[in-house]
Amino acid sequence: MPGPGEAATVDRPVVDGDRAVTAAKPGRSRLSGRLAEARTSAAGARLPALTVELAALAALLLAAVGDSRLWALAPAVVAVGLLARTWRAGPVVAGSSVVARVLLLACAYLLGAVRGLDPTLAVGVAVASLAVLIEPLVAAMYEAVYPVAANLPGLGSQPERSPNPGRVALVNGAAVLVALVCAFTDLSGGIALAVAAVALGFTGFTALQGLRAFRARRGQERKLLAALTAYEPAFVVHWNAPAGTAYQLAMWLPYLERLGRKFFVLVRNQTNFDEVVALTKVPVVMRMGLNQLDDVIAPSLRAAFYVNTATVNNHVIRYTNLKHIQLNHGDSDKVPSHNPVFRIYDKNFVAGQAAIDRFAANGVSMPAEMFTIVGRPQVENVEIATGPIASIANPRVLYAPTWAGFYADSNYSSLLAGYDIVKALVARGCSVVFRPHPYSKRSVELTRECERIRTLLADDRRTNGRPHVFGAEAEVAMTVADCFNASDAMVSDVSSVVADYLYSEKPFVMVAVSTPAAQFAEAFPLARAAYVIDAHGGRVQGLDAALDDLLGSDPLAATRRDLKKYYLGDIPADRYAQRFLDEAGRYL
Template identity: 35%
Template structure:
């Protein structure tokens, strides 16, 4: 008997390849039909040897049982559903449906009844014995087939509405809880190219969450678990570009559709390992903010042809205002403390939130006011929320103390009312971690500090190039007083910071990146005939 773990791996590999490759899927379908045909012929052949030439009823029963069983083997996924798409019935703001019929028992029953019908024919049993399993397979597999027809009709209805909408691009999202930030970040820049788009979402469990926490103007289409099946119908003639914002492995489900151009955008430029995933080489085009991103791939050992890159800066930073005065001229500087999320694995945990209270205490001692804006996901995890509250308590107590000048901002104002860019415009300096926040902050030209949670200063700057323009705080906050005093005073890192701004953000200033992005994709979208 084969090793169970080996079998499990092979099964998982088969399922994965079936989900992401149309070629593999077609091959698997051909194999199933081939095996089914062999079994059909074998059943009729055995019948001929045992009981003479099969009659019309035997042939019809065998063919019907074989066809229906193969159809039922596909175990159809539910239909996709759309929100905010004209021409599709339903409330644009209504809930995402989650109550889908369970076809499992019907499929399993078909798998049993079909082979039993073939065995009855092969054994030369009488019509009554053949009729029982045949009736069962007709009822069971027929129910599955009927459901498939309903799913197909609903999918085609969405496709027709999309054809009328004429989207040029789709945001192909297969990520997790950070979706609201990712989608909000990129929808406007993509729409600024002058053509409509659509948002495809893969993970149904996030459908409601994404729609409740975004103000998307594009239609939202929730795919089923069989995304490839859906996309084969939903990719209408005008839809020729898929954009990817998250590193999810399930992006490959979208990438099974070869007739579109797959474009990697990501959700921010940073020196985190996620910025140099090897599978980025599988995208047709990679939009990066500056040459630093291209160098990052080369340093990380990810080989990507130069022609796949296009440098367009960061459209989102157009709202970040450049500094108009030196920080030495600010009587009481305001520092934005924006720690990143800890990630799902320790290897990618760069968050300083665990000792955020100590960091803001050091800023208070240096005579600064603090705007505290932790990563949005931090408040969704109880352990991280504890560190958020602990940091907020320090700032709240200093604000409430009439004997101190501190006037710090915490809670809803900097986290919900203001955008991150608005927080940046109200700050004179930044303290953050290895994060895309730092790259965007370079647009302002203002000083920033980064927190090294694991490495000595020199090694930290060597590992993370954007830190070469930063003041570096170590986890033990040794020399924090001197480091912060330099950042808020002489600002000795101004030169390296200006050089990094060009390398990281492509040399664009003001609205130049947003305009370059819109112009680049307007030209490409315009080339797709409706």
């Protein structure tokens, strides 16, 4: 089912059809490198930060040369306001806006000197400045505190990062603000000193907590290889992908667990680590840098499995003592499904002969022994159609559009025509299950179209009582198989969803977006089993004819049954998932 998202720090994405796969950059082991990454992520656009610094500098200069405190008031207020607005826009990160805050503290000191310096204000400014200047060290320390492993016997619990170092910036920011207020007013400098002392104390406490967590992380790393060796895993699953793309791994975990052999999941960033820990009780290990991977290659390992084509997969493929097996996470006729990058794996487990022929048809030469047909075990619980759709009075239709892709040549999404399609289905008395690709949220335009469709379905459900399914019910509560089983037919795009739906033998429509309908089946052979709506060029054509066939005589029923074997393997239904288990077990 539609699905992917963005990992912590990523390179240019490898677009994998419905599956957007990005490669995380290797983590830096030194604190200075970690701090550089923290500052980059915290600063966002450089222009706003530079504006805050210039406003703070202006306040400092006017405080130094002006004959009235009021001259420095306006730029100081602007600097503080811009700083607060920047922090409101996203998480507050310790170590950000250090220059601006030090300049504002210098401004407070000069203003105090102009009117007859209050010694307590001067000390308060000095203490607050020290707290602010320590922040980058605190930030570096916490950036170097990250989980090593979870659920791994003999390693203990993962290091804690509490308290949140972002609070340090907030507390120190309050100290800066109080110092400025005392400098511009007649408030006692003792107030500024008291607040600054609290800020410095909290900063120091947070630094000590970070140091303790950092040492705990280093301790776990020293024990990692020994713990994995004692655990004796037979294989590793390497996964790196954008945030929100955990479905790639989730679809395979139940079948990997059914192999009955010990294994662990290796991830390359904390976002993926947190996602996988929420999915499974098997050990999860995080290693960011290429130079950290030797610590996870336990002597008992025999194979490595991959569920996408992330660039950093090659960091593990370099271990030639392992058998490297690509599982992928769906099969479709999209361009990424015949990417030459599949050559780097020892074995490519594919759903059916169609996947093998796709490479040859597109000029990608690969030896036959690199492929093994294992079907799509994830469809083993998909229900087969029990009768013709024409016999169903009020059919339920699944609309599962894909997203727009990273680039124009991979845009297969029908969402811009989706409202018209769903409206036509509703007009025919159908109820609709609406499950858009999660990456649709990345586009303002596609998000708007999703909301239009949800509103249409909500209004019709309220008015006519049709049992439409949409929103969290369809996108969170229901699994892929649930959506398939809850429908009698489907409308989708060029997507791996279509090949999986083929297992049900139920009728489906494909929407031609990137290619005119006349050339659609040639470009995407699975469309031979589909009724086609032409949305190429932004105009929807053939909608009524396609829906007539979909919901009526269904002349392509026999074609679907034939292509089912071609795309999903000629495997007995009662042992469908067992084919994968048998083939994978051969390498363990």
